[in-house]
Amino acid sequence: xxxxxxxxxxxxxxxxxxxxxxxxxxxxxxxxxxxxxxxxxxxxxxxxxxxxxxxxxxxxxxxxxxxxxxxxxxxxxxxxxxxxxxxxxxxxxxxxxxxxxxxxxxxxxxxxxxxxxxxxxxxxxxxxxxxxxxxxxxxxxxxxxxxxxxxxxxxxxxxxxxxxxxxxxxxxxxxxxxxxxxxxxxxxxxxxxxxxxxxxxxxxxxxxxxxxxxxxxxxxxxxxxxxxxxxxxxxxxxxxxxxxxxxxxxxxxxxxxxxxx
Amino acid sequence: xxxxxxxxxxxxxxxxxxxxxxxxxxxxxxxxxxxxxxxxxxxxxxxxxxxxxxxxxxxxxxxxxxxxxxxxxxxxxxxxxxxxxxxxxxxxxxxxxxxxxxxxxxxxxxxxxxxxxxxxxxxxxxxxxxxxxxxxxxxxxxxxxxxxxxxxxxxxxxxxxxxxxxxxxxxxxxxxxxxxxxxxxxxxxxxxxxxxxxxxxxxxxxxxxxxxxxxxxxxxxxxxxxxxxxxxxxxxxxxxxxxxxxxxxxxxxxxxxxxxxxxxxx
Numbered sequence: 384x385x386x387x388x389x390x391x392x393x394x395x396x397x398x399x400x401x402x403x404x405x406x407x408x409x410x411x412x413x414x415x416x417x418x419x420x421x422x423x424x425x426x427x428x429x430x431x432x433x434x435x436x437x438x439x440x441x442x443x444x445x446x447x448x449x450x451x452x453x454x455x456x457x458x459x460x461x462x463x464x465x466x467x468x469x470x471x472x473x474x475x476x477x478x479x480x481x482x483x484x485x486x487x488x489x490x491x492x493x494x495x496x497x498x499x500x501x502x503x504x505x506x507x508x509x510x511x512x513x514x515x516x517x518x519x520x521x522x523x524x525x526x527x528x529x530x531x532x533x534x535x536x537x538x539x540x541x542x543x544x545x546x547x548x549x550x551x552x553x554x555x556x557x558x559x560x561x562x563x564x565x566x567x568x569x570x571x572x573x574x575x576x577x578x579x580x581x582x583x584x585x586x587x588x589x590x591x592x593x594x595x596x597x598x599x600x601x602x603x604x605x606x607x608x609x610x611x612x613x614x615x616x617x618x619x620x621x622x623x624x625x626x627x628x629x630x631x632x633x634x635x636x637x638x639x640x641x642x643x644x
Numbered sequence: 645x646x647x648x649x650x651x652x653x654x655x656x657x658x659x660x661x662x663x664x665x666x667x668x669x670x671x672x673x674x675x676x677x678x679x680x681x682x683x684x685x686x687x688x689x690x691x692x693x694x695x696x697x698x699x700x701x702x703x704x705x706x707x708x709x710x711x712x713x714x715x716x717x718x719x720x721x722x723x724x725x726x727x728x729x730x731x732x733x734x735x736x737x738x739x740x741x742x743x744x745x746x747x748x749x750x751x752x753x754x755x756x757x758x759x760x761x762x763x764x765x766x767x768x769x770x771x772x773x774x775x776x777x778x779x780x781x782x783x784x785x786x787x788x789x790x791x792x793x794x795x796x797x798x799x800x801x802x803x804x805x806x807x808x809x810x811x812x813x814x815x816x817x818x819x820x821x822x823x824x825x826x827x828x829x830x831x832x833x834x835x836x837x838x839x840x841x842x843x844x845x846x847x848x849x850x851x852x853x854x855x856x857x858x859x860x861x862x863x864x865x866x867x868x869x870x871x872x873x874x875x876x877x878x879x880x881x882x883x884x885x886x887x888x889x890x891x892x893x894x895x896x897x898x899x900x901x902x903x904x905x906x907x908x909x910x
Contacts, residue, residue, distance in 0.1 A: 410821040413825070414821045414825060418828060421831060421837075425837055431842075432690050432699070432842065434693075436689055564672065564674075565671050567675070568675040568678040568679060569674070569678055571678065571682060572678060572681075572682045575685075579689045584681070
C-alpha cells in the first residue's frame with residue numbers, strides 16, 4: 384500500500400466523519416472569520432499609529448497574515464489533531480492498535496486524524512495572501528513563485544518535524560499535551576515579522592520553535608525580500624529536521640512498552 | 645464539615661497534584677508569557693519608529709502595561725471551558741456530582757491553589773521582563789490598595805462567566821469553537837492586545853459594555869494610575885454587576901445542564 388493511498392484514506396475518513404457534523408462547517412467559518420478579524424484588526428490598530436513596522440508595509444504584513452493563517456490551518460487540520468491523538472494513545476496504551484497495523488507507524492500516527500473543516504483556514508489564508516499581493520501591485524514571476532513554494536515546503540517540513548519530536552517525548556513524559564500549548568502560543572508570535580523581536584526571542588522563534596521558517600521566510604520569498612542564504616539555510620534545516628525527527632521517533636517507538644506489557 | 649475545611653482539603657490535594665506536574669507548569673508559563681511579550685515588542689517597535697511614544701504610552705510604559713497585564717491575566721484566568729467537555733464525555737462529572745457540595749467549590753479551590761503555586765513562577769518572570777524591557781514602575785499607594793479588590797473581582801468576573809460558558813458542554817460535545825470565540829473577544833476587548841486607549845472609540849465603548857474590560861484592563865489601568873477616583877468606583881461597581889450576572893448565569897445554566905446530563909447518562 385503506497386503512502387499516498389494511506390494519507391488519502393485518512394483524509395476521506397476525516398471528511399466522512401465531519402460530514403456527520405455539517406453544522407461544524409459554519410462554526411469553523413465563523414471562528415476563522417473572527418480570527419481573521421482579530422488579525423486584521425490588530426494590523427489596523429497598529430498601522431493607525433505608524434506607517435511601517437520594522438520595514439514592513441501594511442500590504443507586506445497582509446501577505447504575512449495570510450501565510451500565517453494558511454500554515455496554521457494546515458497544522459490544525461492534520462498535524463496537531465493527529466499528534467494530540469497520538470499522545471493520548473501513548474498515555475492510555477491504545478497506541479498498540481496503531482503499531483500492529485502493517486504500515487509505517489510514523490506515517491499512521493501523523494495523519495490519523497484530519498479535521499477537515501480547518502480547510503477553511505487553509506483557503507482563507509490563501510485569499511488573504513492574494514489580496515495582499517494584489518494591493519502591493521507586485522508582479523510575481525516564476526522565480527518568486529518557485530522560491531515561495533520551496534520556502535513553504537521547507538517551513539511545513541520543519542514544523543511537522545518539530546511537532547513530531549515534541550510528541551515523541553510523550554513516550555517518556557506524561558501530560559506532554561501541554562507542550563502543544565507552547566507551540567500554539569509561540570505561533571501567535573509568527574503573525575508579526577520575526578525581525579522586530581529582540582535577539583534572544585528571534586533566535587528562539589527561528590531555531591528552537593521554528594516559526595520564522597514557517598511564516599516569515601515564505602512571506603519574504605513572496606514579497607521579494609528573501610536572501611538566497613536564508614533560503615538555503617531553510618532547505619538545510621528542513622532536511623536535518625526531517626532526518627532527526629525520524630531517528631528520534633524510532634528510538635521512542637522502541638522504548639514504548641505498550642499497555643499490557 | 646464546613647466549607648472552610650473542604651476548601652483546605654481541596655487546596656492540599658491540588659497542591660499535591662500540581663507538584664507532580666512540574667514540567668507542565670513551566671510549559672504553561674511559556675504560554676502565559678508569550679502573548680503579552682509579542683504585543684509589547686510590536687508596540688515598542690511602533691513607539692520607537694514614531695519618536696518614542698504612541699498616544700500616552702512610551703516604551704517603558706508599554707513594558708509596565710504588558711507586565712501587569714500578564715500578572716493580572718495569570719491571577720484571573722480559568723480553564724474549565726476546556727475541561728468540561730472532557731468531564732461530561734468521559735463521565736467524570738458523575739463522580740463529582742456524588743459529593744454533597746456544588747462542584748463549583750472544588751473548581752474555585754483548585755483554581756486558587758493552582759494560582760498560589762504558579763504565582764511563585766510568575767513573579768520572577770515579571771521581574772525578568774521588567775529588567776529586560778526597562779519597565780517604568782511608578783505606582784501610588786492608593787492605586788495599589790484599590791487594585792486588590794479590583795483584582796479579586798476581576799477573578800470572579802472571569803470565573804463565573806467562564807464557568808457558565810463551560811456548561812455549554814452539556815449541549816454540545818464540540819465546544820472549542822465557542823471557546824475560541826470567547827477568547828478572541830477577550831484578546832481584543834480586555835486590553836490584552838493593545839491598551840484600550842489605543843483602540844478606536846467604538847471599540848473602547850464595546851470593551852466597556854462587554855465584561856472583558858473588567859476582567860483584565862480595569863485593574864491594569866487602575867494600577868497604572870490612568871483612572872480618576874470616580875472612574876475607579878464606577879469600575880468596581882460594574883465588576884460587582886458582572887459578578888452578579890455571572891452568578892445568575894452559573895445558577896441557571898448549571899440547573900438546566902445537569903438535567904440534561906442525567907438524561908443522557910442514563
